[in-house]
Amino acid sequence: MWRNIASNAMTFLVVVVFLFGGLLLWAQNEYAAEGPLDQAICLQVDRGSNFSRVSGDLEGQGAITSGMIFRLGADYAEKSSQLKAGSYLVPEHASMSEITDIVTRGGASTCGTEVVYRIGVNSAEVQVRELDPAQGRYAEVLEFDPAEEAPAEYAAYRDDVGTRFRVALAEGVTSWQVVEELGQVDVLEGEIAEVPAEGTLAPDSYEVSRGDTRASLIERMENAQEVILAEAWQNRADDLPYDDPMEALTMASIVEKETGNAEERFLVASVFVNRIERGMRLQTDPTVIYGITGGEGVLGRGIRQSELRAETPYNTYVIDGLPPTPIANPGRASIEAALNPADSDYVYFVAKTLDPADGHNFATTLAEHNDNVAAYRRLEAERANQ
Structure with missing residues (x-):
């Protein structure tokens, strides 16, 4: 009798191991398989969020088939603690593996609303743009001269937690122009002690965060120009x-x-x-x-x-x-x-x-x-x- 019990238990264990292995293989395939999205979406990941909230959002938007597999896959890939806040473009048919990589690799946000403070040679302007994920193109929704009173709707875009910000320097601007116009960028803080030496700021587009200092942005521009030169x-x-x-x-x-x-x-x-x-x-x-x-x-x-x-x-x-x-x-x-x-x-x-x-x-x-x-x-x- 004991021999039969042991034999049955061993058989049951083999079946369980076999089923578990099959389930694991299926889950891995699901995690790496083409996703159900027929059209790209913007995914907002708030500061302090976690994979449970993100998986719920992705399920709600029809981007993944299983929140549990998405979370387990991120755990297995040792990425569950690497979630980065931002607004991300999730392309059509992205796999759960690809989405995990998108929300954990960091770097500049790739979707949603952005405010661009443009410093040009002859003028400056503020642009509010939104990415149409289906078209993969930004559409301008607002534009104004920073020296004039901002339109009433600007504050709503600026204060939205998902909005990101960039300062764009045109080639050929002077250092005095840069300092003057940075003073109009209302998401930056602090003063610039003196006008940087002419020529030492690299014209480029710089992503900034609300509360960054003007002096720290100038330092980034100087460091970039040093490297280029x-x-x-x-x-x-x-x-x-x-x-x-x-x-x-x-x-x-x-x-x-x-x-x-x-x-x-x-x-x-x-x-x-x-x-x-x-x-x-x-x-x-x-x-x-x-x-x-x-x-x-x-x-x-x-x-x-x-x-x-x-x-x-x-x-x-x-x-x-x-x-x-x-x-x-x-x-x-x-x-x-x-x-x-x-x-x-x-x-x-x-x-x-x-x-x-x-x-x-x-x-x-x-x-x-x-x-x-x-x-x-x-x-x-x-x-x-x-």
């Missing part, structure tokens, strides 16, 4: 007319202000390098303008002849070589162009049309350049007569 300096071309990286940064800022056409930055840089190597003055208007404004805003008028003749450290019609500092904060592309200019014989350039996006005509001789200038003047005259 150091890398470009390390990979620079031979025999450039710069004594140190700061001179290269100064050249990059001039290139940045002279052209918004990404394709011709390297050619513009070659013109200025060629002029220095031939003992010619740079004769570039943006440096003259910086000498007038000190980087504090836009000149808003043409340069006077008296200003072109004035002996200032930034008047490259009068001084030899580079001005003493950068005249703006150049982006990565202009820094790389200054340190790896195109191989050309050009020493002149002038705008092709009245639209800056159309780029420039380049010339190797003064006669050719004068022809290009004459063509440009004719365009100016035609517009004036319209």
Whole structure:
């Protein structure tokens, strides 16, 4: 009898182990299988949340077939303690394994509402955008000038716990402009003790959190520019007319202000390098303008002849070589162009049309350049007569 009992118990145990193994294999397959979502969704993970709440939300939105398997899978993958707050785009048919990775890897949020504080060369603006998960595109829902009174609905977007924030710096902004406009960003705190050295802030888009300090954001911008400049300096071309990286940064800022056409930055840089190597003055208007404004805003008028003749450290019609500092904060592309200019014989350039996006005509001789200038003047005259 005892032998039969032992035999039956062993059989039962084998069956249980077999069933458990099969159940485990099924659960693993379910965890890794294509999910039921037919359309992407935004998943909001609040601070202090846990996998139980997240799994309930995912079940409610039809993103997973089993909250229990989702939680067990996260436990088995040792990710249940790595949940990150944020708003995340969950793509269609994402598996439970993929969703676990999305909500635990961290980094910038990828879905929901965002407020972008844009600092441009000529203006600043605040944009409120929402991601349409089905289309995978942001739609602008609100825009205003930060110097003016914000629309009433802005506060609701700003104060929503799921909203994220970015500060976007355009290439060519001055450090003074950055400091002035950061003072208008109402989710940041604290003061900036002094205007950072010109050229030392990297134009980019920076994700910030409510309560971050302005000084800490400036430090991030400075650190980013240091890395960009150091890398470009390390990979620079031979025999450039710069004594140190700061001179290269100064050249990059001039290139940045002279052209918004990404394709011709390297050619513009070659013109200025060629002029220095031939003992010619740079004769570039943006440096003259910086000498007038000190980087504090836009000149808003043409340069006077008296200003072109004035002996200032930034008047490259009068001084030899580079001005003493950068005249703006150049982006990565202009820094790389200054340190790896195109191989050309050009020493002149002038705008092709009245639209800056159309780029420039380049010339190797003064006669050719004068022809290009004459063509440009004719365009100016035609517009004036319209």
